[in-house]
Amino acid sequence: VRLGSGVRVLGRPIIDRAPGSRISIGAGSLLISRAASTALGVSRPVILRTLLPNAELSIGFDVGMSGTTICAAHSITIGDRALLGADVLVADTDFHEVDVVPRRHLPIPTPREADRVVIGDDAFVGARTIVLRGATIGDRSVIGAGSVVTGDIPPGVVAAGNPCRVIRSIEKHVIDEGDSRARLDAAHQ
Numbered sequence: 001v002r003l004g005s006g007v008r009v010l011g012r013p014i015i016d017r018a019p020g021s022r023i024s025i026g027a028g029s030l031l032i033s034r035a036a037s038t039a040l041g042v043s044r045p046v047i048l049r050t051l052l053p054n055a056e057l058s059i060g061f062d063v064g065m066s067g068t069t070i071c072a073a074h075s076i077t078i079g080d081r082a083l084l085g086a087d088v089l090v091a092d093t094d095f096h097e098v099d100v101v102p103r104r105h106l107p108i109p110t111p112r113e114a115d116r117v118v119i120g121d122d123a124f125v126g127a128r129t130i131v132l133r134g135a136t137i138g139d140r141s142v143i144g145a146g147s148v149v150t151g152d153i154p155p156g157v158v159a160a161g162n163p164c165r166v167i168r169s170i171e172k173h174v175i176d177e178g179d180s181r182a183r184l185d186a187a188h189q
């Protein structure tokens with residue numbers, strides 16, 4: 001597992017990497033697995049897992065997550081400064097076949113390129129949201145609490161619900177990446 005500098009871990013996460021797969025966590029990211037360490041609490045530790053040898057789970061710079069589960073059979077990318085609210089669940093596989101076969105004892109379905117999950121830079125995913133295989137969330141977008149994201153959410157919008165749909169666009173975009181990095185550097189001096 002590749003860790004950037006200054007990654008902070010509160011409580012004990014579960015990190016489980018399949019041989020040959022890759023997990024990386026960008027500098028300055030914060031993983032909270034302890035209910036006492038975050039206002040809403042968490043109902044489980046952060047769980048980061050790759051399931052197959054070629055899988056890739058990439059978490060960007062200065063990302064925050066609490067009680068989040070991320071399971072990658074193929075590819076999951078979390079952008080820089082993304083915020084994943086309490087108990088968010090992200091997976092790029094259904095784990096079991098959908099067709100009525102003896103699915104209980106089969107291995108997980110063979111991943112397809114279309115299953116890739118991408119959560120953009122500066123995205124904010126509300127608590128207890130579920131992000132399913134093939135979903136993408138554009139840069140800066142906000143996903144309402146408890147949503148189920150299955151398709152493509154464009155950049156710069158508020159979206160919510162099951163299935164998650166765009167509610168409105170976000171008018172103000174004050175992203176100062178330099179400032180974010182400066183604050184992080186100051187905190188580590």
Ligand SMILES: CC(C)(COP(=O)(O)OP(=O)(O)OC[C@H]1O[C@@H](n2cnc3c(N)ncnc32)[C@H](O)[C@@H]1OP(=O)(O)O)[C@@H](O)C(=O)NCCC(=O)NCCS
Nearest residue numbers: 040085086125126127142143144145146158160161167168
């Ligand atoms: C989505 C959210 C950011 C509000 O955005 P907003 O643009 O101010 O939206 P509004 O409150 O004006 O609501 C607009 C519509 O979306 C609906 N809506 C808002 N949040 C929703 C949600 N989570 N799920 C489903 N619908 C939602 C509202 O009911 C309203 O519907 P209507 O137009 O039919 O009345 C907020 O409701 C939310 O879910 N925040 C996440 C908080 C959170 O999880 N924090 C994490 C802490 S770890």
